[in-house]
Amino acid sequence: MYMVHLTNKHICDVFPVFDDTDRLTEVCLIRPEEFDIKPVKKEHEEICAYLESYPDGECPLKFDELVFEGRSDFHKTVYKNLFNLPKGEVITYGRLAEVSGSKKAARAVGTAMGTNPYPLIVPCHRVVRSDSLGNYSSGVHKKVKLLEAEGAHWK
DNA sequence: CGAGGGAGATATG
DNA sequence: CATATCTCCCTCG
Structure with missing residues (x-):
C-alpha cells in the first residue's frame, strides 16, 4: 500500500491510496499517517490528473x-x-x-x-x-x- | 442478539 | 436560535 501526494489548487491536497495490485482503494483529503508517499505510476496518471484538476474533466473510473x-x-x-x-x-x-x-x-x-x-x-x-x-x-x-x-x- | 451512536428530520417556543 | 423526540442502519460486544 502506498499513496501519492497531489495538489488541487481549487480545493486542497489530495492523497490517493493504491494497493499492491495497483487498485485505487481510498482517496484522502487529509494526509494519512500510515502510508509512504511515492511518485505517480504510469498506470495511475489518468486518475491522478483527474483528481488534481477536479472538478474539471470526467472521472476515468467506473463504479465497478x-x-x-x-x-x-x-x-x-x-x-x-x-x-x-x-x-x-x-x-x-x-x-x-x-x-x-x-x-x-x-x-x-x-x-x-x-x-x-x-x-x-x-x-x-x-x-x-x-x-x-x-x-x-x-x-x-x-x-x-x-x-x-x-x-x-x-x- | 441487544445497546448505543450518528455527516439527519421535524416540530415547537 | 435551542431543545426535544423520533427514526433507521451500522458497529461492537
Missing part, C-alpha cells in the same frame, strides 16, 4: 472499478446511487436514503458518507441536510469549496 469490500449492501447501494449524481447537483440525506430503498434512513446515510473511501469520486460533498449544509468529515470548509467549485447552490 472501486473497492467496497466488507461494506454492507445498504452502503454499497447508497454509494452507487450517489456516484451517478451529476456535478453541480445536490441531494438531501433523506432523499438519498429513499432512492436507496430505505426512506427513513437519513442518519444511516450520514454514517455511510462518513466512511466513504472515495471522496470526490463518490461525491459525498453533494449530500446536504434538508434544512442546511450538513457536515463533512474532512471539514465543512472543504465541502463548501467543492460545491462552489462545481457551481452548485444548496440553499
Whole structure:
C-alpha cells in the first residue's frame, strides 16, 4: 500500500491510496499517517490528473472499478446511487436514503458518507441536510469549496 | 442478539 | 436560535 501526494489548487491536497495490485482503494483529503508517499505510476496518471484538476474533466473510473469490500449492501447501494449524481447537483440525506430503498434512513446515510473511501469520486460533498449544509468529515470548509467549485447552490 | 451512536428530520417556543 | 423526540442502519460486544 502506498499513496501519492497531489495538489488541487481549487480545493486542497489530495492523497490517493493504491494497493499492491495497483487498485485505487481510498482517496484522502487529509494526509494519512500510515502510508509512504511515492511518485505517480504510469498506470495511475489518468486518475491522478483527474483528481488534481477536479472538478474539471470526467472521472476515468467506473463504479465497478472501486473497492467496497466488507461494506454492507445498504452502503454499497447508497454509494452507487450517489456516484451517478451529476456535478453541480445536490441531494438531501433523506432523499438519498429513499432512492436507496430505505426512506427513513437519513442518519444511516450520514454514517455511510462518513466512511466513504472515495471522496470526490463518490461525491459525498453533494449530500446536504434538508434544512442546511450538513457536515463533512474532512471539514465543512472543504465541502463548501467543492460545491462552489462545481457551481452548485444548496440553499 | 441487544445497546448505543450518528455527516439527519421535524416540530415547537 | 435551542431543545426535544423520533427514526433507521451500522458497529461492537
